[in-house]
Amino acid sequence: MSCILHIETSTSVCSVAVSEDSHVIFHDEAGLAGNEGENQAGKGNAAERLGSMVDAALSFTDSHAIPFDAVAVSCGPGSYTGLRIGVSMAKGLCYGRDLKLISVPTLELLCVPVLLAEKVLEGNALLCPMLDARRMEVYAGLYDRALRPVREIRADVVDTNTYKEWLDERPVYFFGNGAKKCMETINHPNAHYIDGVEPLAKWMQPLAEKRLLQGQTEDVAYFEPFYLKDYVAKMPKKLL
Numbered sequence: 001m002s003c004i005l006h007i008e009t010s011t012s013v014c015s016v017a018v019s020e021d022s023h024v025i026f027h028d029e030a031g032l033a034g035n036e037g038e039n040q041a042g043k044g045n046a047a048e049r050l051g052s053m054v055d056a057a058l059s060f061t062d063s064h065a066i067p068f069d070a071v072a073v074s075c076g077p078g079s080y081t082g083l084r085i086g087v088s089m090a091k092g093l094c095y096g097r098d099l100k101l102i103s104v105p106t107l108e109l110l111c112v113p114v115l116l117a118e119k120v121l122e123g124n125a126l127l128c129p130m131l132d133a134r135r136m137e138v139y140a141g142l143y144d145r146a147l148r149p150v151r152e153i154r155a156d157v158v159d160t161n162t163y164k165e166w167l168d169e170r171p172v173y174f175f176g177n178g179a180k181k182c183m184e185t186i187n188h189p190n191a192h193y194i195d196g197v198e199p200l201a202k203w204m205q206p207l208a209e210k211r212l213l214q215g216q217t218e219d220v221a222y223f224e225p226f227y228l229k230d231y232v233a234k235m236p237k238k239l240l
Contacts, residue, residue: 003074006018006202009074010077012031016050019204025066030049072208074086078106082103103225110199115147126168140154142172162186176199177198179193
């Protein structure tokens with residue numbers, strides 16, 4: 001099987017995990033100051049927090065003589081500073097230890113704890129993970145229960161009709177730090193909201209392991225994450 005170091009820094013929670021043979025054997029998390037508008041001191045704090053957590057993970061695996069096969073990192077969308085720090089750390093480890101690099105989409109990662117929860121979702125239900133943006137904007141995707149994309153990831157301005165075409169057909173579960181905007185705006189009988197879902201490193205294992213087994217790894221030299229600004233650039237001018 002495989003041993004993978006997981007790094008997640010796309011939102012205000014920084015987390016690191018280690019998985020071996022499909023089991024999470026190490027996990028740590030902390031609040032992260034990394035946001036779009038943070039100052040240089042905040043950036044240093046974010047890098048320091050992540051660095052100490054990665055050091056702890058490496059000490060744990062080294063003490064147990066567990067060799068790594070790959071590093072998995074959240075690839076966005078997400079905070080510019082957070083993603084940049086996380087990806088830089090992951091690439092440095094891959095270079096230094098000659099490891100493979102795996103990228104995990106942040107919104108897909110958000111779906112994992114929802115699918116693993118005890119709550120039984122309807123067979124035709126859709127999952128709508130969301131990341132908060134400015135004003136009434138969110139960055140969202142739509143997935144079925146097999147994590148097949150139903151709609152591409154894009155920036156949405158939330159109003160009562162934003163997801164109406166899907167809500168009229170089946171249940172849709174909204175979660176992530178952008179879902180609060182939907183809770184206050186969308187009142188549809190098929191709209192369901194799940195609180196407290198964060199994209200944590202400990203949930204990356206099934207997604208990262210699947211990509212590793214399928215040979216879906218990144219070119220360490222050229223890999224870049226998908227920043228929130230990349231989605232803003234694709235928005236119609238009237239929404240900006």
